[in-house]
Amino acid sequence: MSIDLSGPIQDLLRKELTRAEIYLRNDKYKEAAESYLKAAELSDKLQKYALTPQQRTKRAQLANQYRELAEKLTNGELVKIQNGESSAEKSQISSDISKLIHVSNVTWADIGGLEDTKKEIKYAYGLALAKVKPGVMMGKLSNILFYGPPGTGKTLLAAATSNGIDAVFFNVKVSNILSKYFGESTKIFSGLYDAARRAAPSVIFLDEFESLTAPRGASSETGPERRLLSTILAELDGLAEKGSDRHVLTIAATNAPWSIDEAVLSRFHRKIYIPLPDFEARKKIFEIHLKKHGFETEVNYDWLAERTRRFSGREIEQICGKTIERMIGEMNMNIPSIVDQGKDAIRNYEIVLRPLTRKDFEETLKKVVPATPSKPHNSFFEWIENEPPN
Numbered sequence: 001m002s003i004d005l006s007g008p009i010q011d012l013l014r015k016e017l018t019r020a021e022i023y024l025r026n027d028k029y030k031e032a033a034e035s036y037l038k039a040a041e042l043s044d045k046l047q048k049y050a051l052t053p054q055q056r057t058k059r060a061q062l063a064n065q066y067r068e069l070a071e072k073l074t075n076g077e078l079v080k081i082q083n084g085e086s087s088a089e090k091s092q093i094s095s096d097i098s099k100l101i102h103v104s105n106v107t108w109a110d111i112g113g114l115e116d117t118k119k120e121i122k123y124a125y126g127l128a129l130a131k132v133k134p135g136v137m138m139g140k141l142s143n144i145l146f147y148g149p150p151g152t153g154k155t156l157l158a159a160a161t162s163n164g165i166d167a168v169f170f171n172v173k174v175s176n177i178l179s180k181y182f183g184e185s186t187k188i189f190s191g192l193y194d195a196a197r198r199a200a201p202s203v204i205f206l207d208e209f210e211s212l213t214a215p216r217g218a219s220s221e222t223g224p225e226r227r228l229l230s231t232i233l234a235e236l237d238g239l240a241e242k243g244s245d246r247h248v249l250t251i252a253a254t255n256a257p258w259s260i261d262e263a264v265l266s267r268f269h270r271k272i273y274i275p276l277p278d279f280e281a282r283k284k285i286f287e288i289h290l291k292k293h294g295f296e297t298e299v300n301y302d303w304l305a306e307r308t309r310r311f312s313g314r315e316i317e318q319i320c321g322k323t324i325e326r327m328i329g330e331m332n333m334n335i336p337s338i339v340d341q342g343k344d345a346i347r348n349y350e351i352v353l354r355p356l357t358r359k360d361f362e363e364t365l366k367k368v369v370p371a372t373p374s375k376p377h378n379s380f381f382e383w384i385e386n387e388p389p390n
């Protein structure tokens with residue numbers, strides 16, 4: 001197994017980022033800013049250990065991103081909101097919005113397959129970020145909807161997009177906002193877009209997007225929900241602040257596109273189907289979750305991909321996890337007795353690993369069945385055919 005010298009610094013970096021997120025969650029902006037500064041220093045150090053020029057650049061970019069976040073947190077840019085609410089309410093809303101900020105370190109290379117999709121996304125955000133000739137008024141072209149079965153990489157793609165453009169990433173689970181701010185969610189959404197514009201370039205990721213608009217005929221015609229709908233429509237149109245708006249990307253994801261209101265759907269310039277992985281993609285996903293995580297295997301990737309038709313990326317990740325877990329259990333049964341020998345004994349013990357075998361995988365595969373039904377795409381394909389014209 002190759003030895004990565006940057007390991008201890010990576011660990012420190014991970015801890016510092018977790019600390020920063022906990023501070024944010026507890027409204028401790030000053031402390032969060034300090035943690036992001038430390039994270040920036042660690043990323044600077046990591047550049048020395050980069051194996052490729054791209055990795056080096058990436059680490060430098062991450063360091064800058066952490067530094068910018070620290071600066072924005074220190075001067076209050078990410079925590080102030082302009083509308084007319086009372087200051088207590090304002091600070092509650094703004095602190096809740098700050099908690100939606102995540103620093104994403106998912107890269108395109110962490111996503112197996114989906115090559116065309118990656119290109120399409122890069123094109124969309126390239127258009128949003130590129131310069132425009134003076135006098136030419138480009139509308140907002142940067143609303144993207146990902147739809148498809150669960151566990152196929154929708155959230156990963158959004159995170160990689162945000163990372164790819166060094167954007168501040170607002171990760172919003174729509175159902176959480178609706179349940180927490182029933183009737184008040186309009187304020188959260190306007191506040192969110194305000195914050196995103198100030199922090200631009202930024203990506204607003206709206207996960208479980210279908211929960212925003214209840215199916216037709218349900219109680220969607222009540223006052224607060226109508227207001228929320230018109231706020232969302234205005235934000236998706238980019239009416240609030242022309243110009244800077246081009247740099248706020250909205251990415252929404254859903255497993256049930258047919259539940260989304262047609263008026264909302266028509267605001268998405270690109271609707272991208274994220275399918276279950278094909279043979280080549282499954283091979284790549286296995287590689288990502290085994291080789292890139294430092295685990296060796298005697299089995300070839302074709303064999304694994306052949307046996308996992310209809311499995312999603314998440315299920316493949318689970319297969320790898322379970323198989324690794326069983327191998328580690330088998331090779332390290334003596335851990336409890338070493339723990340009995342005392343702290344030093346266990347600290348000096350190195351976990352024993354061996355390459356994964358065909359038998360290891362067969363054991364796991366006996367127990368897992370893909371969750372997506374055998375004709376998974378039917379409902380999505382039907383939806384595409386009936387989809388309202390843009």
Ligand SMILES: Nc1ncnc2c1ncn2[C@@H]1O[C@H](COP(=O)(O)OP(=O)(O)OP(=O)(O)O)[C@@H](O)[C@H]1O
Nearest residue numbers: 110111112150151152153154155156285313314317
């Ligand atoms: N294409 C892929 N390459 C590598 N890993 C993947 C891929 N797709 C899924 N995974 C693994 O599955 C996990 C779940 O993926 P992700 O959260 O992106 O799915 P999703 O499409 O957003 O699912 P849901 O619809 O349930 O929200 C990821 O964290 C990753 O480990």
Ligand SMILES: [Mg+2]
Nearest residue numbers: 154155207253
């Ligand atoms: Mg998801």
